[in-house]
Amino acid sequence: MKVAFDPNMPIYIQIMDFIKKQIITGQLQQGEKLPSVRDLAAELQTNPNTVQRALQELEREGIAEARRGMGRYVTHEGEKIMEMKRDMSKELISAFVSGMEALGVSEEEMLMLVQSALEQRKGEAR
Amino acid sequence: MKVAFDPNMPIYIQIMDFIKKQIITGQLQQGEKLPSVRDLAAELQTNPNTVQRALQELEREGIAEARRGMGRYVTHEGEKIMEMKRDMSKELISAFVSGMEALGVSEEEMLMLVQSALEQRKGEAR
Amino acid sequence: MKVAFDPNMPIYIQIMDFIKKQIITGQLQQGEKLPSVRDLAAELQTNPNTVQRALQELEREGIAEARRGMGRYVTHEGEKIMEMKRDMSKELISAFVSGMEALGVSEEEMLMLVQSALEQRKGEAR
Amino acid sequence: MKVAFDPNMPIYIQIMDFIKKQIITGQLQQGEKLPSVRDLAAELQTNPNTVQRALQELEREGIAEARRGMGRYVTHEGEKIMEMKRDMSKELISAFVSGMEALGVSEEEMLMLVQSALEQRKGEAR
DNA sequence: GTGGTCTAGACCACC
DNA sequence: GTGGTCTAGACCACA
Secondary structure (H helix, E strand, O other), X not given: OOOOOOXXXXXXXXXXXXXXXXXHOOOOOOOOEOOOHHHHHHHHOOOHHHHHHHHHHHHHOOOEEEEOOOEEEEOOOHHHHHHHHHHHXXXXXXXXXXXXXXXXXXXXXXXXXXXXXHHHHHHHHO | OOOOOOOOOOHHHHXXXXXXXXXXXXOOOOOOEOOOHHHHHHHHOOOHHXXXXXXXXXXXXXXXXXXXOOEEXXXXXXXXXXXXXXXXXXXXXXHHHHHHHHOOOOHHHHHHHHXXXXXXXXXXXX | OOOOOOOOOOHHHHHHHHHHHHHHOOOOOOOOEOOOHHHHHHHHOOOHHHHHHHHHHHHHOOOEXXXXXXXXXXXXXXXXXXXXXXXXXXXXXXXXXXXXXXXXXXXXXXXXXXXHHHHHHHHHHO | OOOOOOOOOOHHHHHHHHHHHHHHOOOOOOOOEOOOHHHHHHHXXXXXXXXXXXXXXXXXXXXXXXXXXXXXXEOOOHHHHHHHHHHHHHHHHHHHHHHHHHOOOOHHHHHHHHHHHHHHHXXXXX
């Protein structure tokens, strides 16, 4: 798996997002073992310390769990994962709505803009 | 005008947004004189260097213009302002749509989520 | 017997404490045979290596004794057991007193806090 | 100020405790500026990264606040500081009481042991 | 100057 | 082998 890091954002945050995405899409299941710090670092071509930090932050968020000498695992609590999804979508929506409001865009326009963006995507995907 | 800065984002970016918002809402008109660096710094209770940087960036974007010895002005070109609005809204939309897609949210759900968020806002604003 | 391990402390230390507690409460008597490494590991659902290490440390402290081919036994010397108790309580007291002192808590308050904690425990135990 | 680090505990935790103690004893006041990462590292003869980590953790606990380019400050919220003190004393008490209970020490004995430890301290201090 | 991030390399405790 | 911590040294964004 190739990942190109955006130089404008901390790499450790991008690693967190990368793993979260894998959990969301089911590539990583509840309770499944995560790759080791060293392996992930090799795969992502970053420093192990950076990966370590990303995983530790995920742990603080309750999404990962470390077991000494045994590696790290995705949390067993499905609730935590649902919570993560909810938080992410809430954040996306509120950023969008409040940003558009500041631009003076009406509600109808917002909905129309989203719809046309979606159609455009479909066109490109073909 | 009271402005609370988000400590997780560069202040100069937040100052740029603050001024852009004023242009969009018409509080600052096309070609109108902008407050001086010193005044803005006093009003926003920030370091003048930070304000300076924000205004310089706005100049780079073509939204502000400096006239030596006379201060800075909002650009006269209406086109620039329209462009700014368009860019901002495009960015907001694409961040929203691609983010939601990654979460596995369907198109219908996206529209519904936006709608319900808008209704909630109205409720709170009362 | 169910034991939940605190993930912030070495498991082998927790196993040592677990066994010490059993000796103190009399569930394990002076000179009694200790369960085998394999059995303990199965009971506690841990790695046998970890149990092995815990028992070795107990040996070093003079609390357990190994007899080749016959397993491990709680020491026969009652003195050793008393010593263990004394050490543990001394450590607990000095950690408590010096910690509270650093917090600026007066002697009277310390005693009162302990008393109220004890009463609360009784309430919960009901 | 000389500080000797206990090699059995993470240094960054000890730095956290060191600063907390200074806040508790009033050597650092609410809202006061903390020494910079580099200065503290020099003073404590440790690596700046280690200090950085300690301060970041304090921030997560709400005890310190960072302002970009301006340094770090003790939180302005007195409530947070009180909370910190309460947490620390609660932890000390429950560790003591539950530890003693496991040793089979009665309530009266606990209180007596604390009292005699306090008297001994006074004797030594003379 | 100040905090934030990153790399490289090392050592330790634990399993 | 696995996670956790630490050092040394560097670069960047920010004020």
